[in-house]
Amino acid sequence: MMMNERLDLDKPLWNQNTFVGRWKYFAWMTDFRTCVKPESELIAAKKLCEQYRIGKEPVNTTTEQIIYAKKLYESAFHPDTGDLQNVFGRMSFQVPGGMAITGAMLQFYRTTQAVVFWQWVNQSFNALVNYTNRNANSPVTTNQLGVAYVSATVAAMITAIGCKSYWEKHASPLMTRYVPFAAVAAANCANIPLMRQNEIVNGVDLIDENGRKLTKSKLAAVKGISQVVISRIVMCAPGMLILPPIMEKLEKYAWMQRIKPLHAPIQIMMCGISLTFMVPTACALFPQNCSIKATTLQRWEPENYELLMKNCEGSKLPTYLYFNKGL
Known part of the structure; x- marks a missing residue:
């Protein structure tokens, strides 16, 4: 099946605002069968993802191939550094x-x-x-x-x-x-x-x-x-x-x-x-x-709230701020 709609490889395939969506994502990403994949296949998956990001993937690449490459990449490479993790x-x-x-x-x-x-x-x-x-x-x-x-x-x-x-x-x-x-x-x-x-x-x-x-x-x-x-x-x-x-x-x-x-x-x-x-x-x-209210900073971390106000000068102050909680 040829691809007719581009995937955003930086976003999960399921809605992360629901427990079911998060469960499906992590069940997919932590699939233990990916642990036995050879390093060459993992590196090839990373390369395919990089090619897809810039629109230069091989001709006739299917959506299923891209999704599987994304799965291998996210299961084996560090999200911050892009380095191959110890199995x-x-x-x-x-x-x-x-x-x-x-x-x-x-x-x-x-x-x-x-x-x-x-x-x-x-x-x-x-x-x-x-x-x-x-x-x-x-x-x-x-x-x-x-x-x-x-x-x-x-x-x-x-x-x-x-x-x-x-x-x-x-x-x-x-x-x-x-x-x-x-x-x-x-x-x-x-x-x-x-x-x-x-x-x-x-x-x-x-x-x-x-x-x-x-x-x-x-x-x-x-x-x-x-x-x-x-x-x-x-x-x-x-x-x-x-x-x-x-x-x-x-x-x-x-x-x-x-x-x-x-x-x-x-x-x-x-x-x-x-x-x-x-x-x-x-x-x-x-x-x-994860999220935290801006008013929480105002009450408990005034110095960080002041920095928030400074960086938001001229624009609306967000109600919620977000951060990656880790795994």
Whole structure:
């Protein structure tokens, strides 16, 4: 089918003002099947997108080819720098990577050594994901990356060991299965704000509907980062909260006792099913382009509000300002 209407490659294919539209976009963009595409195909997709932007794509290129090239490009290249991302740090790798690590954390929770090891593995994976998807407009130094990684790992381990020790003495055996979730939630609360501390200290750029940079805001940074923390916790919550009682029930059956070596693969598979739906769901909870009222700046950040008024001199002051909250 020949193209008769040009696509805007800078805009998502679905309405981002609705949850359903955002879910469809992120399910499309985080498709884990793109992780196995060779580098040559990804580079070719980027080249096709660049050609299409200037109207010089090959003759007989179809709409479907352009849409698929856009999918590969957005799943594999950094949106700010255009650099090819490490495959293990891409959001599209969250399902295969997350299912393996989450399944292992849920299976190997009985000993302190296993809890510590798998929390370290999980935080190492999270650090890679956060670095790969970093905001290039708010660069993070090597020292800041190190502090975020160590702090998140320590927070996860302290929470895991503390919960394990307390719940073993004062709660049912089922509760010890929730140690990994408690640790992951605590680590996310430490890791993401530390990784993006420059945004909190210096503020993020705020733009109007036309994309004009008008001012900065620290409150906007806090709002965006808080939403990302919530999304990351929600992403893993169903698998880590629902699977423990399911496995607790299943492991009592004689047939499950006979296949103990398969317990870990079963949990990993179930985590994969959960994450396949929860990765786009969590990403779609909040709009990517987050908003903040100009009156909020007037009340809490008067210096940034003054800059806004200065940049809007001679034109109408926008009611809402927008910024990218990140993933």
